[in-house]
Amino acid sequence: MIPPFSGLEFGIVLAMFAIVTVLGFAATRWRRGATLASVEEWGLGGRRFGTWVTWFLLGGDLYTAYTFVAVPALLFGSGAIGFYAVPYTIVAWPLVMFAAARMWSVCHEHGYATAADFVRGRHGSALLALLIAITGIVATLPYIALQLTGIKAIIEAMGIGGDWPLWIAFVVLAAYTFTSGLRAPALIAFVKDILIYVVVLIAIIYIPYKLGGYDVIFHKANTALVPKKATTLLAGSQYLGYSTLALGSALALFLYPHSLTGVLAAKSRNTVKKNMALLPAYSLMLGFIALLGYMALAAKVKPVGGTKKAPDTTTIVPQLFNTEFPHWFAGLAFGAIAIGALVPAAIMAIAAANTFARDIYRPYLRPSASDREEGLVSQIASVVLKLGAVAVIVALKVSFAIELQLIGGVIIIEILPAVVLGLYTRWFHQWALVAGWVVGMGLSVYMLYVTPSKTAAHFGSASFAFSTWGFHTKVTIWTGVVGLVANLIVASALTPLLGRLPRGQDQTSPADYEEAEAPAMALDPPAHPGTV
Numbered sequence: 235m236i237p238p239f240s241g242l243e244f245g246i247v248l249a250m251f252a253i254v255t256v257l258g259f260a261a262t263r264w265r266r267g268a269t270l271a272s273v274e275e276w277g278l279g280g281r282r283f284g285t286w287v288t289w290f291l292l293g294g295d296l297y298t299a300y301t302f303v304a305v306p307a308l309l310f311g312s313g314a315i316g317f318y319a320v321p322y323t324i325v326a327w328p329l330v331m332f333a334a335a336r337m338w339s340v341c342h343e344h345g346y347a348t349a350a351d352f353v354r355g356r357h358g359s360a361l362l363a364l365l366i367a368i369t370g371i372v373a374t375l376p377y378i379a380l381q382l383t384g385i386k387a388i389i390e391a392m393g394i395g396g397d398w399p400l401w402i403a404f405v406v407l408a409a410y411t412f413t414s415g416l417r418a419p420a421l422i423a424f425v426k427d428i429l430i431y432v433v434v435l436i437a438i439i440y441i442p443y444k445l446g447g448y449d450v451i452f453h454k455a456n457t458a459l460v461p462k463k464a465t466t467l468l469a470g471s472q473y474l475g476y477s478t479l480a481l482g483s484a485l486a487l488f489l490y491p492h493s494l495t496g497v498l499a500a501k502s503r504n505t506v507k508k509n510m511a512l513l514p515a516y517s518l519m520l521g522f523i524a525l526l527g528y529m530a531l532a533a534k535v536k537p538v539g540g541t542k543k544a545p546d547t548t549t550i551v552p553q554l555f556n557t558e559f560p561h562w563f564a565g566l567a568f569g570a571i572a573i574g575a576l577v578p579a580a581i582m583a584i585a586a587a588n589t590f591a592r593d594i595y596r597p598y599l600r601p602s603a604s605d606r607e608e609g610l611v612s613q614i615a616s617v618v619l620k621l622g623a624v625a626v627i628v629a630l631k632v633s634f635a636i637e638l639q640l641i642g643g644v645i646i647i648e649i650l651p652a653v654v655l656g657l658y659t660r661w662f663h664q665w666a667l668v669a670g671w672v673v674g675m676g677l678s679v680y681m682l683y684v685t686p687s688k689t690a691a692h693f694g695s696a697s698f699a700f701s702t703w704g705f706h707t708k709v710t711i712w713t714g715v716v717g718l719v720a721n722l723i724v725a726s727a728l729t730p731l732l733g734r735l736p737r738g739q740d741q742t743s744p745a746d747y748e749e750a751e752a753p754a755m756a757l758d759p760p761a762h763p764g765t766v
Contacts, residue, residue, distance in 0.1 A: 237538065237556065239393035246565030247388065247572060250429075251406075254422045254573050258410030261417040272609040273347050276415035277588040279499045281342065285508050287420055291581070292496040292509055294423030296323075296487065297516045298578040302430065302523055302571055303384045304639075307547035309527030310535075313464030315472055317524055318480045323517040326484040331510035334488060334497050336657045336747045338506045341498050343746045348585075349494055349653050350593040356656045358738020359664035360597065365671055366649050367593035370491040373646035374586045377490070379623040380639045381582070383548050384575035386627055388568040390538045391552030397628045403576070404624045408617045411580045415613075416499060419580040426577045429570035431519065437567075438522045441529050441558050455528035466528070475697050475710035482714045486647040489654070491585035492578070530554045543688060579620065587615035640696040641682055644714035648674045651725050657747065664738050666728035674721025681713045 262270065265283075270276045283291060301319070308316035337352065346352045349370060354363035382400060389399050410418050442448050456466045468476055487493060500506050530550040537545040538553060552571070555564045591612035596603050603611070652667045684702055687694025697710040 237391065237393045237553075240561050240565070242561045243392045243565035243568060244394070246562065247392070247569045250566075250569030251403075251572060254425055254576065255406050255410060257422050257425065258406075258414060258418040261410070261414040261421040264414075264417050264421055270415055270609070272605040273588050273592055273612050274345075274605070276609050277584055277591075277612055278347060278495065279416040279420060281499055282501045283420060283499045283505070284501055285505050285512075288496065288500045288505055288509050289512050290423040290427050291416075291420045291499065292493075292513060293516050294419065294426050294574075294577040295492055295496045295581045296513075296578075297430075297520065298381055298384075298574065301520060302574055303387055303548045303551055304380070305520070305524050306527035306530065306551050309524055310530050310550050311462065311464075311547050313459045313462070314466055314468045315464075315476055315479075316527060317521075318476050318483070320517060320521045320524060322480040322483040322487070323520055324514060325481065326487045327510045327514055329484055330488045331507060333654055333657055334510060335503050335506050337494070338497055338500060338503050339748065340657070340742055340746045342503075344741060347498065347592050348491060348589045349489070349649065350589060353652050353656060354593075355741040356660070357652065357662075357664040357667065358740060359668070362652055362664050362668050362671075363593060364598075365668065366652060367589050369645060369649050369671075369675075370489075370589050371586045373642040374491055374582050375619065375622065376626070376639045376642050377492075378579055378582045378586070378619060379626040381575040381579040382623055382627045384571045387546075387549045388552050388571050390546075390549055391556055391564075392568065400624055400627065403572070404620055407576055407580060408620050411584065411616055411620075412613050416495065416581065416584055419577045419584075420499070422573065422580075423577050426570070426573045429566070430574055433567045433570045434519055434522050436563075437529075437555070438525060441526075441533075441554070444558055445529065445532050451525075451528055451532040454532035458531040458534075469708075471708035472710070475712065478712040478715045479697065482647060482712045482718070483643055485650060485718075486643040486714065489646045489649055490582075490642075491589050492582040495581060495585040495588065526551050526554060533557060579623065583616040583619045583623075584612075586619055587612040590615045641693060644678050644682060644696050644712075644717065645675070647714040647718050648678065648721055650718060651721055660737075660740055661729065662725050663729045663732040663735065665732050665735065666725045669728050670721040670723075670725030673724045674717040677720050678713055678717030681716060685713070 265280065274280065305316060305319050308319075310316075340346065340356075341352060344355055346355060348367065350363040350367035353366045354360060357363075382403070385400060385403055386397075442451060445451055445454075452466055459465055488497070497506055500509070527550065530553070533554060535550050535553045535557060537547050538549040552564075552568060555567045559567070591608050595611050595615075596608050600607065648671055651662065651670055655662065681698045682696070683692050685694050685698055686692065696713050698713045698716065699710045700707050
């Protein structure tokens with residue numbers, strides 16, 4: 235049942251949307267070089283973002299509308315297992331700090347713009363690079379679509395019927411992203427993150443005050459979860475699934491094209507390392523956001539949309555704000571969620587488009603393409619990707635898109651041996667890495683295929699139940715871990731056997747990975763007259 239329409243909420247959201255739209259178009263003249271007509275400038279912001287810009291960019295990129303909407307929804311429906319998102323973001327930063335710094339150095343030295351770019355240069359294998367590029371795009375597509383579920387959720391919470399607001403958001407997002415490239419979400423991320431911090435800090439103080447305190451919230455949440463066969467504490471059978479999901483998600487986080495784009499847009503290696511140290515501040519906020527799921531249970535919030543068997547729990551946070559706050563503050567929160575969807579959706583589309591233009595279009599379709607043509611193809615591809623994302627949200631169930639995003643992590647982690655281990659060693663033979671990818675991906679897809687959900691017979695979850703293979707247990711494991719282990723075993727076993735076969739040429743040298751800083755002239759080319 236759609237709630238009554240609120241003109242005040244809609245007006246506030248519309249005004250906030252207009253402000254960020256203006257910022258998006260204005261970003262075309264922010265810290266730009268002589269032209270934006272290249273992947274370097276349009277897709278990577280000229281690689282000149284400093285510590286604060288990079289912090290807001292990566293924060294806006296990695297802590298998305300999915301974080302604000304789907305993490306509380308998972309706690310609302312499944313209890314303690316939903317907290318996996320908190321430890322995984324804490325673990326991720328120390329795991330990737332040094333790898334990200336090495337990646338920045340070698341990519342800056344050779345002009346690599348994507349993970350596939352690096353793999354081609356490091357391992358000298360066009361096939362392996364193509365597999366990396368395709369994997370990155372496929373894993374990112376449902377992630378882009380999922381960002382729009384945040385907008386869809388607030389549309390339903392405001393009592394607006396139809397999907398026309400989604401199409402309007404797509405047109406505006408596509409327009410200013412096409413014009414400004416990565417500079418647009420980087421500039422808007424400042425607004426997005428500040429709004430999210432303000433809304434969440436007020437919510438975690440005000441809502442518990444209204445509901446009687448956190449002890450009451452946890453008690454009522456636990457009572458509400460019992461009929462769903464869940465609690466606020468993990469069951470013994472959930473330990474393995476929880477830990478592998480958290481660890482695997484941490485390993486997969488910076489393998490996504492949009493994560494790497496945020497790293498490569500930084501102006502120095504030191505900027506990357508500083509951000510790995512500063513980004514855990516967002517993890518604290520994520521813990522607060524997750525608690526909104528328990529607050530919704532305690533407040534007896536009812537989801538809007540979906541079916542009786544599978545309600546659309548992505549609407550519970552907007553509904554919580556609607557019931558517990560006055561309309562003006564709910565409108566502010568809805569605007570924050572909408573902007574929180576636009577920023578990562580733009581970065582993800584740009585990153586996937588860069589991958590298509592640099593690693594598929596130019597090597598295989600137009601080897602003679604100029605930098606300008608490559609940049610234009612990336613701009614067009616970003617629009618197509620966002621269009622596809624809207625179509626997915628309109629045509630498919632929201633819950634299906636969320637399941638796809640979780641599966642995206644299982645897919646993207648298969649590039650870890652070639653990308654992350656490739657930063658440290660050339661021991662693996664390129665054909666062994668290809669074989670490992672094939673086996674790991676094949677096993678993962680098979681396990682995903684035989685995993686059902688409440689509403690689907692296949693591809694129902696990224697957590698594999700051992701009972702599927704006939705074991706009498708409720709224990710599950712994150713599918714990506716199984717695929718990654720198989721991938722590593724095959725690559726490690728085949729490398730010695732393929733030692734007599736020729737290897738691809740390594741374009742890099744050990745010194746490329748240790749570069750401390752880049753020359754000032756390379757970081758800040760002369761600005762176009764009249765720019766800021």
